[in-house]
Amino acid sequence: MSAPTDPQDEPTATSSGMSRRAVLGLGGGLAAAGVVAGFGLGRATAPAPAVASTAAGTYPFTGAHQAGIVTPAQDRLYLAAFDLTTTSRDELVELLRRWTTIAARLTQGLSAGPFGPASGPYDAPPDDTGEAADLPPAGLTITFGFGRSMFVGTPGPDGTPGEDRFGLADRLPDGLVELPHFAADDLDPARSDGDLVVQACADDPQVAVHAIRNLSRAAFGTATIRWTQLGYGRTSSTSTAQKTPRNLFGFKDGTANVKAEESDALEEHVWVPATDTEASSAWLAGGSYLVARRIRMRIETWDRTSLREQENLVGRTKGEGAPLSGGTEFTEPDFAKEGRDGAPLIAVDSHVRLAHPSTHDGARMLRRGYNFTDGNDSLGRLDAGLFFLAFVRDPRTHYIPVQSMLSRDDVLMEYLTHTGSGLFAVPPGVPDGALVTGEDGTPVTTEKSPFVGQQLFA
Numbered sequence: 001m002s003a004p005t006d007p008q009d010e011p012t013a014t015s016s017g018m019s020r021r022a023v024l025g026l027g028g029g030l031a032a033a034g035v036v037a038g039f040g041l042g043r044a045t046a047p048a049p050a051v052a053s054t055a056a057g058t059y060p061f062t063g064a065h066q067a068g069i070v071t072p073a074q075d076r077l078y079l080a081a082f083d084l085t086t087t088s089r090d091e092l093v094e095l096l097r098r099w100t101t102i103a104a105r106l107t108q109g110l111s112a113g114p115f116g117p118a119s120g121p122y123d124a125p126p127d128d129t130g131e132a133a134d135l136p137p138a139g140l141t142i143t144f145g146f147g148r149s150m151f152v153g154t155p156g157p158d159g160t161p162g163e164d165r166f167g168l169a170d171r172l173p174d175g176l177v178e179l180p181h182f183a184a185d186d187l188d189p190a191r192s193d194g195d196l197v198v199q200a201c202a203d204d205p206q207v208a209v210h211a212i213r214n215l216s217r218a219a220f221g222t223a224t225i226r227w228t229q230l231g232y233g234r235t236s237s238t239s240t241a242q243k244t245p246r247n248l249f250g251f252k253d254g255t256a257n258v259k260a261e262e263s264d265a266l267e268e269h270v271w272v273p274a275t276d277t278e279a280s281s282a283w284l285a286g287g288s289y290l291v292a293r294r295i296r297m298r299i300e301t302w303d304r305t306s307l308r309e310q311e312n313l314v315g316r317t318k319g320e321g322a323p324l325s326g327g328t329e330f331t332e333p334d335f336a337k338e339g340r341d342g343a344p345l346i347a348v349d350s351h352v353r354l355a356h357p358s359t360h361d362g363a364r365m366l367r368r369g370y371n372f373t374d375g376n377d378s379l380g381r382l383d384a385g386l387f388f389l390a391f392v393r394d395p396r397t398h399y400i401p402v403q404s405m406l407s408r409d410d411v412l413m414e415y416l417t418h419t420g421s422g423l424f425a426v427p428p429g430v431p432d433g434a435l436v437t438g439e440d441g442t443p444v445t446t447e448k449s450p451f452v453g454q455q456l457f458a
């Protein structure tokens, strides 16, 4: 996988100078020396600090918040929702411990396990699947979240309540509601919901897929994949240093997004605050909520729509991304401005007007979506669209009212169908310095090692 092509998109890298390949080579040396170890025993390599990097860049795994939210949006996504097959709380905790260690390792360019794909016990499967062995970390981030069903199970079709399998019902955070049915939803249950979610983002699809594959492998016997979504071409900027990308309608997307540099806006709109949470959600302080919506776009119809109409539907110009009220890309839209005919220059039913914070008591969201193309239907139309991802402080105030209005009144909806949906509580990050490391200084799983979401089980 290649390093970021746009110098503005370069991950904030510190350097250990150790590539994944070098690490694997050292793992092989250990095997040759007859050292057979599980996760608790490391390789005899030079320590790889929790914050490491190569020329291609890594992002720290630890911190107050999980990586993959304000991290400059990488170009590729592989997201997987899982269903737990166990009913044991201890096994759930063990899974989260294993996942935390593996994620901490992979994001720093290490193999999933201490041996890597080509060493370790010869009669056992390798502890890493190997397809990323020669690839740099590619800015990989791995972000974990919990679905409502993990807390309260899934209600039966007759409305019977779900089962509290893990003794977590009283910890259900207030915002982790069942999303209402929105007008024009055509949701496929096989592409919706899930007990757990893992978002892997990287600048190389193989690195992102490798991450999910190895995490899924580590979940064997405890959780199975419910659905996945592959995404390419980010449709948002999450840093002012990034160029605004384009969605499959050809419009710049992410111009007015909440950006990493807007620390006040992040506190107000993205992070769950410690101050105003109920006891049931206190564990989520410093976390966020992730809304995922698979939105199919009728691109063949769109492609037969005039440029004038396309711009009016969106409320911005297609070339520059400027509001139709005038100015350049980052000029604030002037919704009061009228044209010569006395009609507002930005139509009252345009997407940007209806999604704008001024229409929703100031509520904003951090959008982090991706384009997707999943083949075609029997009529030869592409099954393509936008996999909308947004991180919000509270979906009840920051997502549901916006989506309700858009699904009812937004003229863009004529070209859209929501086909998948998920809402997840995203716990805060694993604190810096908390990871347990083995002799070689790389993260290992022990009975005491910290894990993502630990606050929930305290």
Ligand SMILES: C=CC1=C(C)c2cc3[nH]c(cc4nc(cc5[nH]c(cc1n2)c(C)c5CCC(=O)O)C(CCC(=O)O)=C4C)c(C)c3C=C
Pocket (backbone or CB within 6 Å): 247, 249, 251, 252, 253, 254, 255, 256, 257, 293, 295, 297, 314, 316, 351, 352, 355, 356, 357, 364, 365, 385, 386, 388, 399, 402, 403, 406, 416
């Ligand atoms: C519920 C939230 C939103 C959904 C779903 C959504 C889908 C969606 N959006 C576009 C294209 C664009 N959206 C733009 C801006 C924009 N969109 C939302 C919310 C949802 N979009 C917000 C909050 C905003 C920002 C509004 C503002 O503050 O001005 C834009 C303009 C450029 C930008 O600011 O990002 C485009 C273009 C598509 C194609 C789509 C579904 C497929």
Ligand SMILES: [Fe+2]
Pocket (backbone or CB within 6 Å): 351, 355
């Ligand atoms: Fe939008």
